[in-house]
Amino acid sequence: xxxxxxxxxxxxxxxxxxxxxxxxxxxxxxxxxxxxxxxxxxxxxxxxxxxxxxxxxxxxxxxxxxxxxxxxxxxxxxxxxxxxxxxxxxxxxxxxxxxxxxxxxxxxxxxxxxxxxxxxxxxxxxxxxxxxxxxxxxxxxxxxxxxxxxxxxxxxxxxxxxxxxxxxxxxxxxxxx
Amino acid sequence: xxxxxxxxxxxxxxxxxxxxxxxxxxxxxxxxxxxxxxxxxxxxxxxxxxxxxxxxxxxxxxxxxxxxxxxxxxxxxx
Numbered sequence: 001x002x003x004x005x006x007x008x009x010x011x012x013x014x015x016x017x018x019x020x021x022x023x024x025x026x027x028x029x030x031x032x033x034x035x036x037x038x039x040x041x042x043x044x045x046x047x048x049x050x051x052x053x054x055x056x057x058x059x060x061x062x063x064x065x066x067x068x069x070x071x072x073x074x075x076x077x078x079x080x081x082x083x084x085x086x087x088x089x090x091x092x093x094x095x096x097x098x099x100x101x102x103x104x105x106x107x108x109x110x111x112x113x114x115x116x117x118x119x120x121x122x123x124x125x126x127x128x129x130x131x132x133x134x135x136x137x138x139x140x141x142x143x144x145x146x147x148x149x150x151x152x153x154x155x156x157x158x159x160x161x162x163x164x165x166x167x168x169x170x171x172x173x174x175x176x177x
Numbered sequence: 178x179x180x181x182x183x184x185x186x187x188x189x190x191x192x193x194x195x196x197x198x199x200x201x202x203x204x205x206x207x208x209x210x211x212x213x214x215x216x217x218x219x220x221x222x223x224x225x226x227x228x229x230x231x232x233x234x235x236x237x238x239x240x241x242x243x244x245x246x247x248x249x250x251x252x253x254x255x
Contacts, residue, residue: 035190038197039229118188118216128194 014041015169017176021050023062023110023122024072029054029177030125037132045129046165047157048139051177052146055136055153059123063107067097077112130156137165178203182212185242189218193226196247200232210247211237219243 014036018029029045037043047055053062066074066089074089096102115121120128130136136157143150143159150159182199184192192214199210212223220236223245227234237244 031190034194038190038193039226118186118191120191132194 012041013170015044015174017046018051021053024064026054043134045136064110065103184214212245
């Protein structure tokens, strides 16, 4: 893989700050990061607050919920065509998503839909980012604040503060997710 | 040498990751890659990627499967 990144143009950088810790917010970050890396950009990702959850070894706790998330279409990944077209987040009252198991069901449907669309599981996509040379840094302050231990995180990442992140990232371009 | 690269049923960004890997694995050779994809975004993404990476490309077919032929620019002879 090293020869994939040997021609990297260090003047072309992309940086991203991940603050969200749900599965639907983890995908865009790793999709953008891997795409930028493949296009020879120097990519830095900084994970802070709930975003730390997206770089834990265990991805089982990454979930999605339609509760308070009106932009999220909830469609059945299985069943006849007419059923798959219904957006349940528009049809059902928000109260429904407070029911026990609603988040688990939405997460199951989301994962199934992503795989059916040709997307890879989140841990595989995250591994690809590291393989492509994306630099990931976990915010040490929030690691301590959230009570995480360093060995709970995937290997290949660094631990530092925001100052270290800003010292290494472009002057005028960062994306906050 | 013509290499067939099957990225059918894979969504963004996997097709260009596979293309990048394929190019890296054949870095020393004069290769032509025949890339097959079903991700509709690839119709614009593959040309954008090729232009940015200095590759040449040709859209072979658009349906039912998108096919691109991709190759490196020949180095000027000194």
